[in-house]
Amino acid sequence: MTHSIQVKDLKLDFGSVSVLKNLNLDVAEGEFIVLLGPSGCGKSTLLNCLAGLLDITDGEIWIKNKNVTWSEPSDRGIGMVFQSYALYPQMTVRGNLSFGLKNAKVPKDEIDRRIARASEILQIQPLLDRKPAALSGGQRQRVAIGRALVRDVDVFLFDEPLSNLDAKLRAELRVEIKRLHSRLNNTMIYVTHDQIEALTLADRIAIMRGGIIQQLAAPQEIYNRPVNLFVAGFIGSPAMNFLKGATVDNGRAIQVGDVKLDLAGYDGGQPTDRPQAILGLRPEHLTIQDHAEAGHTIPALVELDEPMGADALVWLQVMGQQVSVRVPFERRPVKGAQVHLKVDISKASIFDATTELRV
Amino acid sequence: MADTVTPRGKRPQSRFTTNNIVLYGILGVMSIYYLLPLYVMVMTSLKDMVEIRVGNIFAPPVEVTFQPWIKAWSQACTGLNCDGLSRGFWNSVMITVPSVIISIIVASVNGYALVNWKFKGSEVFFTILIFGSFIPYQIMLYPIVIILRELGIYGTLSGLILVHTIFGMPILTLLFRNYFSSLPEELFKAARVDGAGFWGIYFQIMLPMSMPIFVVALILQITGIWNDFLFGVVFTKPEIYPMTVQLNNIVNSVQGVKEYNVNMAATMLTGLVPLIVYFVSGKLFVRGIAAGAVKG
Numbered sequence: 139m140t141h142s143i144q145v146k147d148l149k150l151d152f153g154s155v156s157v158l159k160n161l162n163l164d165v166a167e168g169e170f171i172v173l174l175g176p177s178g179c180g181k182s183t184l185l186n187c188l189a190g191l192l193d194i195t196d197g198e199i200w201i202k203n204k205n206v207t208w209s210e211p212s213d214r215g216i217g218m219v220f221q222s223y224a225l226y227p228q229m230t231v232r233g234n235l236s237f238g239l240k241n242a243k244v245p246k247d248e249i250d251r252r253i254a255r256a257s258e259i260l261q262i263q264p265l266l267d268r269k270p271a272a273l274s275g276g277q278r279q280r281v282a283i284g285r286a287l288v289r290d291v292d293v294f295l296f297d298e299p300l301s302n303l304d305a306k307l308r309a310e311l312r313v314e315i316k317r318l319h320s321r322l323n324n325t326m327i328y329v330t331h332d333q334i335e336a337l338t339l340a341d342r343i344a345i346m347r348g349g350i351i352q353q354l355a356a357p358q359e360i361y362n363r364p365v366n367l368f369v370a371g372f373i374g375s376p377a378m379n380f381l382k383g384a385t386v387d388n389g390r391a392i393q394v395g396d397v398k399l400d401l402a403g404y405d406g407g408q409p410t411d412r413p414q415a416i417l418g419l420r421p422e423h424l425t426i427q428d429h430a431e432a433g434h435t436i437p438a439l440v441e442l443d444e445p446m447g448a449d450a451l452v453w454l455q456v457m458g459q460q461v462s463v464r465v466p467f468e469r470r471p472v473k474g475a476q477v478h479l480k481v482d483i484s485k486a487s488i489f490d491a492t493t494e495l496r497v
Numbered sequence: 498m499a500d501t502v503t504p505r506g507k508r509p510q511s512r513f514t515t516n517n518i519v520l521y522g523i524l525g526v527m528s529i530y531y532l533l534p535l536y537v538m539v540m541t542s543l544k545d546m547v548e549i550r551v552g553n554i555f556a557p558p559v560e561v562t563f564q565p566w567i568k569a570w571s572q573a574c575t576g577l578n579c580d581g582l583s584r585g586f587w588n589s590v591m592i593t594v595p596s597v598i599i600s601i602i603v604a605s606v607n608g609y610a611l612v613n614w615k616f617k618g619s620e621v622f623f624t625i626l627i628f629g630s631f632i633p634y635q636i637m638l639y640p641i642v643i644i645l646r647e648l649g650i651y652g653t654l655s656g657l658i659l660v661h662t663i664f665g666m667p668i669l670t671l672l673f674r675n676y677f678s679s680l681p682e683e684l685f686k687a688a689r690v691d692g693a694g695f696w697g698i699y700f701q702i703m704l705p706m707s708m709p710i711f712v713v714a715l716i717l718q719i720t721g722i723w724n725d726f727l728f729g730v731v732f733t734k735p736e737i738y739p740m741t742v743q744l745n746n747i748v749n750s751v752q753g754v755k756e757y758n759v760n761m762a763a764t765m766l767t768g769l770v771p772l773i774v775y776f777v778s779g780k781l782f783v784r785g786i787a788a789g790a791v792k793g
Binding site: 186189190191210211212213216217218220221222224225226227228237238241242285289 | 706
């Protein structure tokens with residue numbers, strides 16, 4: 139596997155505030171990496187560092203096996219797409235696309251050839267002589283992608299490119315970006331706070347918090363085996379349920395309230411006895427049934443339900459703690475019913491309450 | 498949609514409400530208050546001295562004469578020169594045009610650099626620059642005289658131009674800085690990724706987007722420098738006095754008869770340039786001020 143981007147011990151301080159802390163990241167060629175995290179986690183900052191728009195405090199950035207730590211943004215072989223599109227308002231679409239090429243002194247016929255190709259891929263040929271003000275949001279973002287495309291670079295950087303679009307357009311352009319990636323096969327680094335975008339687009343997701351990458355893994359891996367409580371709670375909508383308990387019997391069972399759940403088949407290490415453990419259960423991995431099964435079910439009281447179209451989210455009371463379960467809409471139980479929750483332990487996660495790490 | 502809209506809220510009121518009467522009454526009185534002196538000036542400047550001595554300053558001229566205007570422009574005497582205000586006018590033009598152009602160019606680049614190319618200490622630099630505008634001019638007069646003398650440009654046009662350029666810096670830089678910081682930062686980033694440098698971004702991206710603020714700066718500087726009296730009288734010599742200083746000398750000359758009509762005409766001639774600037778660009782001015790004020 140050839141490296142497309144390597145970030146080595148990247149540090150960035152704004153005054154006394156440390157924004158990125160010893161960050162390391164290896165991206166393979168052609169990989170689609172999504173940086174995901176809450177606002178202020180440093181994901182956009184990291185992207186700006188990769189682009190060369192921020193001077194870093196310490197560390198190295200390599201792109202295509204070249205140390206570009208102190209190179210100008212235009213010399214790094216990157217193209218960037220911004221949230222606000224950042225199209226030059228006084229230039230036509232053609233002017234916007236050719237601006238960077240003219241700066242790089244690309245010959246005229248080569249510019250024309252690249253614009254023709256990019257506008258064909260993005261289907262913006264009819265818009266070439268318009269000003270950005272005369273374009274819709276979706277069209278503007280296409281042009282912004284086109285501006286990165288004509289640069290003929292290996293690495294695309296996307297800074298929340300779809301956040302300013304409405305839900306329908308966002309879904310459309312999301313598919314288009316994915317299509318673009320499979321057609322061009324360049325490396326893409328994509329910043330978002332939208333986990334649907336992250337899960338649908340990424341080859342690997344980097345979940346960030348406080349300037350640190352918490353977990354870097356394939357979407358399914360992150361979804362099924364989150365490394366810590368933060369990742370577990372951040373990924374998944376509706377969010378994962380957490381039940382306080384303790385692992386007992388040499389880690390062969392987990393005690394939640396007065397119920398003991400069998401841990402045979404747990405997808406992870408052998409959880410030794412921990413007096414303070416947290417059981418993480420996704421709403422879609424629980425089933426509601428009316429009979430108890432020793433070691434596999436927890437009694438619960440139905441409080442209310444939230445219909446979500448095909449499914450409904452049922453909220454239950456489990457030993458004083460809230461738990462949500464996703465069920466098909468027509469199978470939702472009546473309010474106030476006493477039911478039993480069947481736990482699929484192979485899809486559960488157990489966290490140490492003090493270290494917050496998955497065991 | 499449109500045909501289903503029904504009027505909401507109160508019915509539009511008729512024109513003669515107490516509110517409107519009071520409002521337009523006050524506006525009317527204010528207008529008279531400001532327009533009356535102008536009226537008197539125009540009327541007086543169109544009379545000859547005989548008619549003025551009759552004494553009714555509000556009466557329109559019986560016999561309209563443009564002689565006072567001609568005299569004010571080309572014959573009135575100040576000191577040894579008897580070629581009227583025209584000399585001062587051209588002096589003012591030669592002072593204002595380069596001062597305005599140089600100060601705006603420098604200040605706009607300042608503002609652009611302070612927003613987009615922050616350097617170590619750029620905030621301190623800006624603070625010091627702004628602080629300069631709080632110091633009264635009078636305190637700086639003598640030091641500047643010495644500086645200009647040492648530079649060998651005391652009493653010359655270029656000396657005065659230099660002073661005007663420097664004293665325009667704080668407020669103009671503030672103006673441009675605020676305007677540029679209201680432009681989206683991502684545009685600047687995109688241009689950098691596109692390989693444009695300091696001047697490339699300034700000329701190709703920022704300038705075309707900043708016309709409103711340039712108009713504001715233009716108006717501020719033209720009127721400010723044209724109306725300047727203090728620097729003109731201190732830093733220049735009689736042959737190159739700006740129009741304002743010459744006007745003062747004409748109006749306050751002590752020999753002979755006070756020619757009110759000539760004085761009035763001279764005053765209006767001097768005020769004509771700022772007046773025209775305001776009339777031509779009033780709308781742009783307001784728009785530019787508002788644009789710069791959004792973020793700061």
